[in-house]
Amino acid sequence: MKKFLIVWVIITSLVLASCGGNSSKPSTKIDVSMTDFQFQPNAFAVPAGQEITLNAKNDGGVVHSFVIMNKGQSAGTEFTAEDQPNVYWQVEIQPGGSIDTTFTAPPDPGEYEFVCHVPGHIQAGMVGKLNVVTGE
Numbered sequence: 001m002k003k004f005l006i007v008w009v010i011i012t013s014l015v016l017a018s019c020g021g022n023s024s025k026p027s028t029k030i031d032v033s034m035t036d037f038q039f040q041p042n043a044f045a046v047p048a049g050q051e052i053t054l055n056a057k058n059d060g061g062v063v064h065s066f067v068i069m070n071k072g073q074s075a076g077t078e079f080t081a082e083d084q085p086n087v088y089w090q091v092e093i094q095p096g097g098s099i100d101t102t103f104t105a106p107p108d109p110g111e112y113e114f115v116c117h118v119p120g121h122i123q124a125g126m127v128g129k130l131n132v133v134t135g136e
């Protein structure tokens, strides 16, 4: 029985690892679920300068947001008024709601932080990484 458990753990981690690998493949579509208090998944790769479709669902019980910070900017542990000028793009979703919208990916490749701006939510875990990559 113990052996089966170990095998199951290994298979599960392999599956999870391969899923993680997919997030580094650039896509013009982002599908994200927001819960209390997580982005699932919490890492995306998009091609620089292209139009990105964002499909976001708030599966939580409180309002959440998807806020992309400018390159090199971090909201830290709490999003405050001082962080607002450093926002690249943002959208808010009511609990139980969903949105289907588009934004233009930053033309400058690199790593961008995205967060939920609602007080306390970054500390609770609502932070992720948007990897902007150049097309060939």
Ligand SMILES: [Cu+2]
Pocket (backbone or CB within 6 Å): 037, 063, 064, 065, 116, 117, 118, 121, 126
């Ligand atoms: Cu939130």
